[in-house]
Amino acid sequence: xxxxxxxxxxxxxxxxxxxxxxxxxxxxxxxxxxxxxxxxxxxxxxxxxxxxxxxxxxxxxxxxxxxxxxxxxxxxxxxxxxxxxxxxxxxxxxxxxxxxxxxxxxxxxxxxxxxxxxxxxxxxxxxxxxxxxxxxxxxxxxxxxxxxxxxxxxxxxxxxxxxxxxxxxxxxxxxxxxxxxxxxxxxxxxxxxxxxxxxxxxxxxxxxxxxxxxxxxxxxxxxxxxxxxxxxxxxxxxxxxxxxxxxxxxxxxxxxxxxxxxxxxxxxxxx
Numbered sequence: 001x002x003x004x005x006x007x008x009x010x011x012x013x014x015x016x017x018x019x020x021x022x023x024x025x026x027x028x029x030x031x032x033x034x035x036x037x038x039x040x041x042x043x044x045x046x047x048x049x050x051x052x053x054x055x056x057x058x059x060x061x062x063x064x065x066x067x068x069x070x071x072x073x074x075x076x077x078x079x080x081x082x083x084x085x086x087x088x089x090x091x092x093x094x095x096x097x098x099x100x101x102x103x104x105x106x107x108x109x110x111x112x113x114x115x116x117x118x119x120x121x122x123x124x125x126x127x128x129x130x131x132x133x134x135x136x137x138x139x140x141x142x143x144x145x146x147x148x149x150x151x152x153x154x155x156x157x158x159x160x161x162x163x164x165x166x167x168x169x170x171x172x173x174x175x176x177x178x179x180x181x182x183x184x185x186x187x188x189x190x191x192x193x194x195x196x197x198x199x200x201x202x203x204x205x206x207x208x209x210x211x212x213x214x215x216x217x218x219x220x221x222x223x224x225x226x227x228x229x230x231x232x233x234x235x236x237x238x239x240x241x242x243x244x245x246x247x248x249x250x251x252x253x254x255x256x257x258x259x260x261x262x263x264x265x266x267x268x269x270x271x
Contacts (some may be wrong), residue, residue, distance in 0.1 A: 011066045013095040021092050024074045033097035033127035039146040042136060045089060050079035050266045051141040052224035056211045064200055064207060066091060077267055082121045082139035083207045087200050089138050090123055099126045105193035114192055118206035122193055135165060141225045142232055224266050233265045
């Protein structure tokens with residue numbers, strides 16, 4: 001697969017492309033790059049664009065050039081995974097006046113071990129109108145709904161869990177941070193990232209691995225997941241999982257029901 005040769009890999013969005021992207025997530029152009037506008041964009045994106053890996057099982061290469069990402073997410077109204085969603089969201093935020101750095105993150109497993117570098121792409125966002133840099137992530141699935149200020153020890157409650165950030169390098173220009181969650185049983189690391197800036201090209205090799213290696217969990221199971229105003233809906237394999245404030249329900253789908261579920265719950269029509 002050739003994801004790395006396009007000269008448009010990290011190009012800026014045109015005004016027309018930005019407008020179409022904003023329409024895709026159901027929001028209007030912002031007046032200024034403020035924290036309130038960033039939070040609104042972040043939440044709107046999570047409610048509109050699903051996290052999904054459906055192209056991998058179909059043998060369709062996941063390309064990271066801007067034109068391909070716009071076609072998939074905006075024109076075809078699909079979703080994607082971290083490199084796609086955060087890579088494209090970074091381009092949108094830059095077009096709206098924010099300063100954006102791409103961050104390499106290592107994901108924590110259930111045993112606490114961290115995955116390799118470039119396993120996840122997150123964003124560090126700033127602007128002259130922000131008091132603190134913000135961790136932004138619309139490409140992890142069930143993480144945080146609004147940006148997290150990069151303040152050591154910061155936390156807040158979102159739904160049934162607490163989310164927050166800690167660092168062992170407070171005050172350092174380049175440091176290591178941990179995004180963590182507490183669902184009622186204490187803090188657990190979700191991923192660890194550094195503030196070293198990267199370009200999208202740096203993630204190309206890991207993007208290739210994620211969609212081709214039998215060790216990648218993305219090659220092992222179909223997944224689509226999107227936030228809702230009351231929780232989240234997820235298709236995992238052929239299980240449809242719905243979570244709300246009142247609880248969680250699961251239903252095993254017949255294979256013939258999957259396409260209709262993708263359309264109904266995620267707005268995805270595979271072509």
